[in-house]
Amino acid sequence: MKFLIVHIGIGKAGSTAIQNYLRTQRKALAEIAIQYWGINLENIETIPNYQWQRPDGIGHFQRLPVAQAREELGIALRTGVDVIPEGGCAVWSNESIYERPEVYMHELLALTQEKSIEISCIAYARGHRSYIGSAYKQWGVKHKTYHGRIKGFGDWVISRRDFLSYGKKLCAWDDDFKDKFRLINYDFLDDVVKSFVTFLPSAKTVPPVTSNRGVNASPSSAELMLYALHNNQYDEPISPWGMQAFLRRHQQIENQHPVIHFSSMFPGDDEINKAIQLLDEDLQCVDELLLKHGQPIMEAGAGKGNVAHSEQQLTSLLLSTLLSMVRNQDNRIKELENTLESLSRANPLNVSDP
16 A cells, blocks of 8 residues: 645645745655655656656646646656655645646545555645735735735635635545544644654654744735735735845836725735635634544634724835945945955056056
C-alpha cells in the first residue's frame, strides 16, 4: 500500500508555513520515505511538464477548462504515484485545492479506485471574522485579483461572498472522503506546522519544526496603504511584485485616478459584523463540520476589538511612512555620492591636452 497526504487549504490558515517546512525539509523527509510533491506538483517529473507545474502556477491551472484540468492533473498524479515506493508516502500542499472539488476531488477519488493508494485530506478552518480581514488584505489589496480600482472592505466582501464561503466547499470533501478527511480549527493551534506533521508517518522522526510565526503575515497598515495606492493605478489584476518593482525603478507616474478613501479598507466591528451576517450560513456549516471532527466550534466573538480608523489618522500614518522612505533613500544617495567622490580623488582621470 502507498500513502498520499493532501493538505487542501484553506488560504490564510498557515499554508505558507506548512509549505515552507516541507520545501526546506524535503531532503530530510525523503530519507524517511516521505516525498514532497510541491504546491502545484512541480516536484513530479511528468513528460512533458505542464505549464502550471511550478510554485506560482495556480492561476494558470485554475483558468483551464474542467475537462483539460482533470486530464492534466490526472496524468501528473498517476506519474507521482508510480514513483512512490511500496509503503512510502507523498505529501501535497496547496491551499487552493479545496476551492475546485469538481477537478481536484474528482481526480483524487479516481486515483483511489485505480491505484493501490490510501489518500487522506487535511484542511484548517480559520474563524470567518479574522479570515475575511486577512483575505481582504491579501487578495483585495496586496495581490489585487480583480479588475477595476481598489475596492473597500465591504464592497470586496460582497463581490467575493462565494469565495469566502469556504465551509460549503469543505462539506463536499467531508462527504466524499468521510473518515479520510480531517478538519482542524486553526484558531486553537499554537503552531500549524507542528499540528500538520503529526499526520505524517513516522511523525516522531520527522525534522524538528522551528518557529513559524509571521510567515506570510498580513501587511502592516502603512504597507497596505502603499499597495493600495500603487495597485489602484491599474484596471487589471496585479501581483504584489508590481509595486515592489515600481519602487525599485523609482519611476514617477502621473496620478490620473482619484485618491481612494483609506478608511473603507479598515473596517470596525460594525462593518465586520455585517460581513459575518452575509456568511452566517457558511459559519454554521463550518461549526457543524468542526463538531463532527471533534473540534471546538468557532468563537463568535473571536477577533473583536477592531477599530475603524479615521481618514486623518491613516493619511498621517501614510505620509510618515513615505517620509521615512524618502529619508532613507536620500541617505543612500549621499553615501553613493561620497563613495564616488572618494574614488574620484583616489583615481583622478588623466586627460591629456589636445
